[in-house]
Amino acid sequence: MPRAIPHASWKFQFPPIRPRMKYFTLSLFILSIAHGQTKLEVQDGATPFPGAVPRMTKEACTSVDISDGLGPVRNQTAGTCYAFTAVDLMNYNNPDRYSALHLATKMQQKLRSPGKTCPNDPEPGPYTTFDYIGGFHGGLVHQSIATGMKEGLCPESILPSSDGVLKKDYLKVLAYYQGVIGECELPQSSKSVDFADIREALESSTRFSSEKVQEELRRMYPVLSPVTIETLAAQSSSSDEFVKKLTQESCTGQTKTGVPPGKSPANIKNFNNMVRKDCVRTFVDEGRYQMLEEINRALSGGIPTAVSYITGGLIQPPKERSHGFHGGIVAGRKWIGGKCQYLIRNSWGPDWKVPAGLKARSSAKHPGYFVATEEQLLEHVFGTTSIE
Amino acid sequence: MSLALQVSNRLILLITLFCLSTASAFAKCEEVNFVSEDVDKTEKAEACFMSDPTYFISRNCQDLSCGFIKDLKKIEHEVEAGMRPGAILCEMLGGSLESVIYSRVNFTVRRCLFEKDKSFISLNLLESWDGEKFRGPSTPVDL
Numbered sequence: 227m228p229r230a231i232p233h234a235s236w237k238f239q240f241p242p243i244r245p246r247m248k249y250f251t252l253s254l255f256i257l258s259i260a261h262g263q264t265k266l267e268v269q270d271g272a273t274p275f276p277g278a279v280p281r282m283t284k285e286a287c288t289s290v291d292i293s294d295g296l297g298p299v300r301n302q303t304a305g306t307c308y309a310f311t312a313v314d315l316m317n318y319n320n321p322d323r324y325s326a327l328h329l330a331t332k333m334q335q336k337l338r339s340p341g342k343t344c345p346n347d348p349e350p351g352p353y354t355t356f357d358y359i360g361g362f363h364g365g366l367v368h369q370s371i372a373t374g375m376k377e378g379l380c381p382e383s384i385l386p387s388s389d390g391v392l393k394k395d396y397l398k399v400l401a402y403y404q405g406v407i408g409e410c411e412l413p414q415s416s417k418s419v420d421f422a423d424i425r426e427a428l429e430s431s432t433r434f435s436s437e438k439v440q441e442e443l444r445r446m447y448p449v450l451s452p453v454t455i456e457t458l459a460a461q462s463s464s465s466d467e468f469v470k471k472l473t474q475e476s477c478t479g480q481t482k483t484g485v486p487p488g489k490s491p492a493n494i495k496n497f498n499n500m501v502r503k504d505c506v507r508t509f510v511d512e513g514r515y516q517m518l519e520e521i522n523r524a525l526s527g528g529i530p531t532a533v534s535y536i537t538g539g540l541i542q543p544p545k546e547r548s549h550g551f552h553g554g555i556v557a558g559r560k561w562i563g564g565k566c567q568y569l570i571r572n573s574w575g576p577d578w579k580v581p582a583g584l585k586a587r588s589s590a591k592h593p594g595y596f597v598a599t600e601e602q603l604l605e606h607v608f609g610t611t612s613i614e
Numbered sequence: 615m616s617l618a619l620q621v622s623n624r625l626i627l628l629i630t631l632f633c634l635s636t637a638s639a640f641a642k643c644e645e646v647n648f649v650s651e652d653v654d655k656t657e658k659a660e661a662c663f664m665s666d667p668t669y670f671i672s673r674n675c676q677d678l679s680c681g682f683i684k685d686l687k688k689i690e691h692e693v694e695a696g697m698r699p700g701a702i703l704c705e706m707l708g709g710s711l712e713s714v715i716y717s718r719v720n721f722t723v724r725r726c727l728f729e730k731d732k733s734f735i736s737l738n739l740l741e742s743w744d745g746e747k748f749r750g751p752s753t754p755v756d757l
Contacts, residue, residue, distance in 0.1 A: 587754060
């Protein structure tokens with residue numbers, strides 16, 4: 227069970243979390259907007275924003291389920307929930323299924339740490355694409371949607387988005403055997419994966435000729451031939467450049483506008499409820515009720531809403547000094563057990579379920595989704611985005 | 615009720631409670647064909663399942679004595695942003711991820727493999743580790 231948290235607020239100084247996570251945290255707070263009057267300081271992961279009072283009535287909590295328009299749950303694996311969430315909103319009831327991988331690659335090239343303003347902030351500098359594939363960098367959903375709409379996106383069929391870890395491992399090993407990176411850059415997990423077929427293919431006179439290698443490459447980059455991939459590897463001076471070239475080559479001439487039918491960037495509606503001041507992050511109490519109103523209004527109109535939320539205590543065990551920022555889509559609502567409960571789409575694969583002992587519970591009908599009560603949303607969600 | 619009967623009833627209750635407390639969390643162990651979706655491989659292995667078929671562990675680990683469980687008891691990992699926690703744990707434990715399908719489910723399930731002793735665990739089960747035991751799945755909500 228989540229441990230009890232004293233209700234009295236206490237200042238939350240930035241913990242010594244992983245540098246990659248700090249980029250997300252920093253960018254989030256810099257771009258946050260405050261509303262309302264009362265400010266609560268963020269508590270730890272179990273109940274980050276305590277004191278929520280549910281307001282929904284049984285009459286208001288009509289049954290809604292719009293999950294069909296979102297398609298099957300995918301598996302992000304790497305820290306790209308914002309891109310999956312953004313693309314889910316863009317793909318909703320849209321025959322053009324955009325690639326979350328393409329959007330994440332675009333965003334990653336734009337994200338930079340603005341520099342140190344607090345003791346534990348990261349040094350200024352850009353991300354790399356490989357960092358993104360295996361990394362934990364976050365991004366902002368509304369900015370991602372705007373970028374996708376402005377620059378266009380490649381379809382999912384051209385650039386499949388799932389299997390992040392395997393993709394990262396595979397490409398890194400490929401880059402290693404091409405001499406693009408050194409052994410120390412290989413991910414830990416790749417060392418226990420059987421990549422003998424890659425070695426065999428790359429060490430033979432006809433590179434990429436192994437059937438297994440070709441099969442894997444077809445899965446990752448279905449429109450590129452092994453010869454093209456080999457050429458791109460030879461032309462790359464870094465693993466980062468290699469991935470950029472693979473993405474660029476795949477999507478050349480395949481990019482669509484990225485604007486869902488009848489929508490424009492003006493339709494993006496964003497609400498954020500957390501701010502950072504003097505290196506302390508705070509949550510605006512009244513803003514959470516406004517966010518829930520936004521979620522309910524959208525659901526009643528058959529529109530999904532992206533939510534940014536803190537996972538600790540909700541779908542992951544709480545940790546004393548780290549929170550776990552994540553994104554998902556609210557895709558339904560129903561009055562169950564005297565409470566308004568919400569259906570939330572995750573992006574950790576259809577096999578994922580909420581473990582026992584946490585606040586949220588798995589959905590009995592929708593693989594890869596979870597269910598949270600109104601109170602739990604009020605206590606964990608800090609941002610919403612929708613395309614109205 | 616006679617004193618003898620009362621004592622007898624209490625004894626039965628105590629024995630039942632003792633049996634329940636020491637019973638394995640895994641309802642059934644059986645040989646399963648795991649078909650990898652990552653590489654061209656089908657592996658026959660003994661796995662122990664909880665009532666939910668996506669919560670399983672290799673038979674050599676069902677008593678929680680195998681190598682990675684010992685490591686699992688020691689590590690303290692942070693809650694990361696966005697990434698699936700089981701994938702992070704698997705990497706921290708030195709395992710490798712694999713997507714498999716098998717007879718008990720009709721969709722892809724991810725497991726963490728340990729080459730050293732051929733042990734494995736599903737990510738769902740791994741994610742339910744509370745520091746001492748596997749909690750298993752939450753009770754699903756009808757939504």
